[in-house]
Amino acid sequence: MRKLIFTFFSFTKLIRLNLCILMLFFTFVVRAQVPVKPIQNEENIEDKIENIAENTDAELDYTELVESLNYYKENPININKTNADELKKLQILNDIQINNLLNYIANTGQLVSAYELQFVNGFTTSLIFKILPYIIVEKVDNKSKLSINEIFKYGRHSLLARYQITPEEQKGYSEISDSLLALNPNQRYLGNSAKIFTRYAFNYRDQVKFGFTADKDPGEEFFKGTQKNGFDFYSAYVAIKNIGIVKSLVIGDFQAQFGQGLTLWTGLGMGKSSNAIDVKKYAQGIKPYASANESGFMRGIGTTIGIKNIEISLFYSYKNSDANIGEQDSLTQENLYITSIQETGYHRTLTELADKNSLKETLFGSNITYKRNNFKIGATAYRTIFNTALIKDVQLYNQFDFQGKENTNYGLNYNYLVYPFNFFGEFAASQNGGLAYLGGLQTNLDPRFSFCMIYRNYQKDYQNLKSIAFGENSRNANESGVFMGVDVGLAPKWSVSAYTDFFSFPWLKYRTDAPSKGSEYLIKINYEPSRRVELYVQYREKNKDINASAPLIISYLDDTKKQNLRFNISYIASNNVTLKNRVEFIKYEVGDNYKHNGFLIYQDITYKFDKIPVRLSARYALFDTDTYEERMYAYESDVLYAFSIPAYYYKGSRFYLIAKYDVSKNIDLWLRYATTYYSGKNIIGSGLDEIQGSSKSDIKVQLMIKF
Numbered sequence: 186m187r188k189l190i191f192t193f194f195s196f197t198k199l200i201r202l203n204l205c206i207l208m209l210f211f212t213f214v215v216r217a218q219v220p221v222k223p224i225q226n227e228e229n230i231e232d233k234i235e236n237i238a239e240n241t242d243a244e245l246d247y248t249e250l251v252e253s254l255n256y257y258k259e260n261p262i263n264i265n266k267t268n269a270d271e272l273k274k275l276q277i278l279n280d281i282q283i284n285n286l287l288n289y290i291a292n293t294g295q296l297v298s299a300y301e302l303q304f305v306n307g308f309t310t311s312l313i314f315k316i317l318p319y320i321i322v323e324k325v326d327n328k329s330k331l332s333i334n335e336i337f338k339y340g341r342h343s344l345l346a347r348y349q350i351t352p353e354e355q356k357g358y359s360e361i362s363d364s365l366l367a368l369n370p371n372q373r374y375l376g377n378s379a380k381i382f383t384r385y386a387f388n389y390r391d392q393v394k395f396g397f398t399a400d401k402d403p404g405e406e407f408f409k410g411t412q413k414n415g416f417d418f419y420s421a422y423v424a425i426k427n428i429g430i431v432k433s434l435v436i437g438d439f440q441a442q443f444g445q446g447l448t449l450w451t452g453l454g455m456g457k458s459s460n461a462i463d464v465k466k467y468a469q470g471i472k473p474y475a476s477a478n479e480s481g482f483m484r485g486i487g488t489t490i491g492i493k494n495i496e497i498s499l500f501y502s503y504k505n506s507d508a509n510i511g512e513q514d515s516l517t518q519e520n521l522y523i524t525s526i527q528e529t530g531y532h533r534t535l536t537e538l539a540d541k542n543s544l545k546e547t548l549f550g551s552n553i554t555y556k557r558n559n560f561k562i563g564a565t566a567y568r569t570i571f572n573t574a575l576i577k578d579v580q581l582y583n584q585f586d587f588q589g590k591e592n593t594n595y596g597l598n599y600n601y602l603v604y605p606f607n608f609f610g611e612f613a614a615s616q617n618g619g620l621a622y623l624g625g626l627q628t629n630l631d632p633r634f635s636f637c638m639i640y641r642n643y644q645k646d647y648q649n650l651k652s653i654a655f656g657e658n659s660r661n662a663n664e665s666g667v668f669m670g671v672d673v674g675l676a677p678k679w680s681v682s683a684y685t686d687f688f689s690f691p692w693l694k695y696r697t698d699a700p701s702k703g704s705e706y707l708i709k710i711n712y713e714p715s716r717r718v719e720l721y722v723q724y725r726e727k728n729k730d731i732n733a734s735a736p737l738i739i740s741y742l743d744d745t746k747k748q749n750l751r752f753n754i755s756y757i758a759s760n761n762v763t764l765k766n767r768v769e770f771i772k773y774e775v776g777d778n779y780k781h782n783g784f785l786i787y788q789d790i791t792y793k794f795d796k797i798p799v800r801l802s803a804r805y806a807l808f809d810t811d812t813y814e815e816r817m818y819a820y821e822s823d824v825l826y827a828f829s830i831p832a833y834y835y836k837g838s839r840f841y842l843i844a845k846y847d848v849s850k851n852i853d854l855w856l857r858y859a860t861t862y863y864s865g866k867n868i869i870g871s872g873l874d875e876i877q878g879s880s881k882s883d884i885k886v887q888l889m890i891k892f
Contacts, residue, residue, distance in 0.1 A: 357873030374404030404533030444598025454653035461670030479530030619647035633674030783810025798847035
C-alpha cells in the first residue's frame with residue numbers, strides 16, 4: 186500500500202510538471218523556426234558510461250571516453266583530408282563504414298558538401314546526422330610546414346579549475362575531541378570536504394600536446410600536514426604525433442592500448458550498450474593521459490615509429506601504486522608482501538595514507554603491427570615487475586589469480602576487412618601458461634542491416650592485470666561466451682537494435698561456489714518522427730547464478746533475473762528549448778523467495794537564452810525501489826569534464842540545475858547544484874560519509890579559460 190500511494194503521488198507530480206512543460210512547448214513551437222541542427226545523439230556513450238558505473242562503486246573520471254568528441258566539436262575533422270585512425274576516435278563509424286568513405290573519396294575525388302555522404306555505402310540519414318557536429322567538408326590545402334613559431338602561434342591553451350563541496354556535514358568532518366581522536370585516529374578525515382581539480386592543456390592541431398592535471402579528493406589535506414605540496418595527485422605529459430616517422434611520442438603519463446584489449450589496455454574500456462553492434466574496440470596505441478583517475482595509466486615514455494607498412498611501439502613505465510600491506514619487517518619497515526592493489530586514489534585517513542605508494546611497478550614492452558591494404562596483424566609483449574610480492578588470501582574461487590612479483594603477457598591481434606565483412610580478434614597468454622581468445626565479426630550486408638558477433642574464451646588461470654577486453658566479468662578470466670547483436674532499419678523513421686549474450690564461468694566466482702552460467706538480452710526500438718523528436722523503448726534482461734542465501738548444509742545456486750523496461754523521449758521544442766523524459770521500471774528476482782521492483786521517472790529541460798550568453802539545464806527525478814539491489818543508473822548533464830552517474834535507490838527525489846555563462850569568447854563559467862532527498866530516511870550513507878538527515882547535495886563551480 187505504501188508503494189502504491191507513493192507511486193500515485195509521484196505520477197501525479199510528474200503529470201503536473203509535464204503539463205507545465207507542454208504549455209511552454211506549444212508556446213515556443215508557435216514562435217520557433219526550424220532548428221539549425223538535429224538532435225545530437227550522444228546517448229550511446231552515455232549508455233556505455235552508465236554500464237561502467239553499474240559495475241563499480243568507484244567515482245571515476247570518464248574524460249578519456251568523451252574528450253575526442255569534445256575536441257572535434259570545436260575542431261571538426263575535414264573529411265577530405267582525414268584517415269582511418271582519426272575517424273575511429275569519433276566512436277561512431279565502424280571499420281566497414283570508414284573504409285567505404287575513404288574509398289569513395291579516393292575514387293570520386295574530394296567531397297563538395299556533407300550532403301554527398303548519403304551516396305557512401307552504409308551511410309544512412311541517421312548516421313550522417315550523428316557525425317555532422319564533428320566534421321566539415323573543405324578543400325585540402327597545402328599542409329604548412331611545422332615550426333616552433335607556427336606551433337605557438339596557432340596552438341590553443343586551455344586552463345580549467347573546478348571546486349566542489351557537499352554542504353551537508355558528513356561524519357568524517359564533524360567535530361571530535363582531541364583525546365578521542367588520539368585513541369581512534371581513523372575516525373575522522375584529515376582534510377576538508379572540498380574536491381579541487383585543475384587541468385591545463387596545450388594542443389596544436391592534435392600534433393603537439395602538453396599539459397598537466399592536479400586533483401584533491403574530499404577528505405584529503407591541501408598544502409598542509411601530509412600534503413605539503415598541495416594536491417594529492419599530479420599528472421603531466423608532453424606528446425607529439427605524426428611528425429616524420431614518429432607516429433606518436435609521449436613523455437610523462439600515457440596509455441597503451443592494442444588489439445581488443447585482451448593483452449594490454451590501460452584506462453577505461455567500453456562494453457555492451459544499447460547500440461548493439463558497437464562492441465569492437467578501437468585501440469589508439471600510445472596516447473597521452475589527462476584524466477584524474479589515479480590508476481589505469483603508465484608513467485615514463487612511450488613511442489610508435491612507422492616505417493612503410495610496419496609500426497613499432499615501445500614503452501617503459503615506472504610508477505608508484507597504492508596497495509594493502511600484508512606484513513612489514515619490524516626493523517627496516519620494508520614491506521614483505523601486499524594483499525591487494527588499491528585503485529580508489531583516496532588518501533583521507535592514516536590507514537589510507539599507509540597504503541599510498543606502497544607498491545612500485547615497473548612495466549616495459551613493445552608492439553609490432555603490420556598493415557597492408559585491409560589487413561592488419563599485431564604482436565604485443567610486455568613484462569610487469571613489482572618490488573613487493575602480491576600474496577592474496579587464497580580461497581577456492583581466487584586460487585588461480587596472479588600472485589608473486591613478476592608476470593609476462595603476450596598476445597597476437599588481427600583485423601581483416603573483406604567487404605562486407607570485418608573479422609577481428611586476439612590471442613593472449615600469461616607467464617603461467619594461461620590462455621585467452623576473443624574473435625569477432627562485423628558486417629553491413631545492407632545500409633539498413635548490421636550484424637556483430639563475438640566469441641570469447643578466457644581460461645580460469647589466465648593472469649593479466651592490464652586486460653580490459655569484452656566480457657561479463659570484471660577481469661578477463663574464467664569466462665566463455667557468445668555475443669550477437671543486430672541493428673535493423675525497418676523504415677525511414679524506425680529502427681531496432683538488439684543483442685543476446687550467453688556466457689558461462691567454468692570455475693567458481695566470488696559469491697558463486699560452483700561453475701555457473703548466465704545470459705543477457707536487450708531490444709531497443711527507435712522512432713524518429715522528425716528532426717525535432719527522438720524516442721525509444723528498451724527492454725533488458727540479465728540472468729545469473731549466485732549462492733543461495735538460505736543457510737543450508739549443502740549450498741546451491743539461485744537463479745537471479747533482473748529486468749529493466751525504459752521509455753525515453755527527447756525533443757526540441759524550439760531553438761532555445763530541448764526536453765527529455767525517461768520512465769524506467771525494474772524487477773529483480775532471486776530464486777522463488779526474493780521478488781522486488783522499483784521505478785525511476787525524470788524530466789530534463791535545457792534552455793538557451795537569446796540575448797544573454799547563458800545556458801540552463803535542469804532535471805527533476807522521482808524514484809522508488811524496494812532495496813539497493815534494484816538501483817538504477819542515469820547519466821546526468823554536468824560541467825565540462827566532470828561526470829555524475831548516480832545510483833537511484835530507495836524512495837525519494839533528485840534535482841539538479843546547471844548554469845553555463847559564456848563570459849567572453851574564451852572564458853566559460855559553470856555553476857551546478859544537485860540534491861537528493863530520501864523519503865523516510867534520517868541517516869544517509871555509512872561510515873565516515875554518514876549524514877544525519879534525509880538529503881545530500883553537492884555544489885560545483887568551474888571556470889575554463891581558452892587562449
